[in-house]
Amino acid sequence: MYDPCVKTLFIGKKIIYLPTCHSTNDIAAELVRKENLSEGTLVITDSQTAGRGQRGASWVTSQGQNFTFSLILRPTFLAPGEQFLLSQAISLGVRDFVSSITEDIQIKWPNDLYINDFKLGGILIESTWQGARMAHAVVGIGLNINQTHFESSIGSVTKGTPQRATSLRLETGQCFELAAQLPHLLQALEHTYLRLRGGRYEAIRNDYQSALLGYGEKRLFRGKDGRIFEGTVTGVTALGKLCIRHADGVQLEYDIKEVEWLWPDQYSSQETP
Structure with missing residues (x-):
């Protein structure tokens, strides 16, 4: 179980916890259609059975080992040509959280998190538009925290099987209490989202480029x-x-x-x- 976040203004004030589900993004999208959920509502699970990532890839996670959640945001201030800024801001928020624990975290375009060329997490944003206005966005985040062995569509050539994945535990040798770390992650996400809402577009673009994996290489x-x-x-x-x-x-x-x-x-x- 996760308690509402007391360290933020609105992100994580309402938390919907599901021990297991098929996809937090699908559930969050369904809830936001049926109910007038407040911005910052979080749908989080210990076990996701049909999660997905970029390019239609699946996102499989070990039960109770990692962060798997979806965040409901209402960035109605963004014009259609500015929607990638939301992806950049969210990526930077996750980057900032990880940077408080370990080094060498970078953003692999468009919004994956990598440490030394190994995948730590990913972001999938699904937006709903009403005319030229973004009505809401469901921000799905998967972040490997305590998992040490990877199977199926995520894995690593040296830190697991069969592709390329890592976790904070593999990188630091520490085991993390998820409930204790979640408020820090939500704070970091709210900080970068408020920068976005405050119109700090150029600063966000510059910070994203500085964090970009492979930039100049x-x-x-x-x-x-x-x-x-x-x-x-x-x-x-x-x-x-x-x-x-x-x-x-x-x-x-x-x-x-x-x-x-x-x-x-x-x-x-x-x-x-």
């Missing part, structure tokens, strides 16, 4: 045509597209479905053109 990518290429991340557009400068000096912008991030231990340099 040569990295490997796969385009939607299957071709592997080397490029340098130069930033993100206001609409949320990733900017990559190719080896020939040409800079292109990529949508989430147009480029896949690759890792040095997956492909040798001989495979790049």
Whole structure:
């Protein structure tokens, strides 16, 4: 069980706790349609059976080991062309929380959290619009805290199986009490959201770029045509597209479905053109 957060103004003041559920995002979206839930309401579970992430990937978590929750926000102040700012602000809030515990946390475009090229968590934001106004956003957050072994669609080549994942416990050697850490995470999220609500758009964009994994570095990518290429991340557009400068000096912008991030231990340099 989780108590309402006393350290925030509105985020986490109402907490809906479910021991297990299929998807906190789906439940939060259904509740916000049926009820006039206040901004900052949190739907949190110990076990999510049908969670999802970017690109339609599933998000599987060990029961009672990690944070799996959805937050209801009403960023009605954002114009359609500004909606990526919400993703940036939320990513920075999670980054700030993790930074208070361990170092080397970065944001992998568009909104995953990585430590030393291993995935710590992810964010999935699903928005509902009424004309040119965002009526509400359901912000799903999954953050690996105490899990030490990973299966199915999340894992790690060295810290678990079979892909790339890590947790705060694997990084620090400490076991964390989730109920004690949740207020600190909610405080960090509220702080960056209030910056967004206060119009600090440029500062948020700059902070996001500074935290961006691979910024200014040569990295490997796969385009939607299957071709592997080397490029340098130069930033993100206001609409949320990733900017990559190719080896020939040409800079292109990529949508989430147009480029896949690759890792040095997956492909040798001989495979790049």
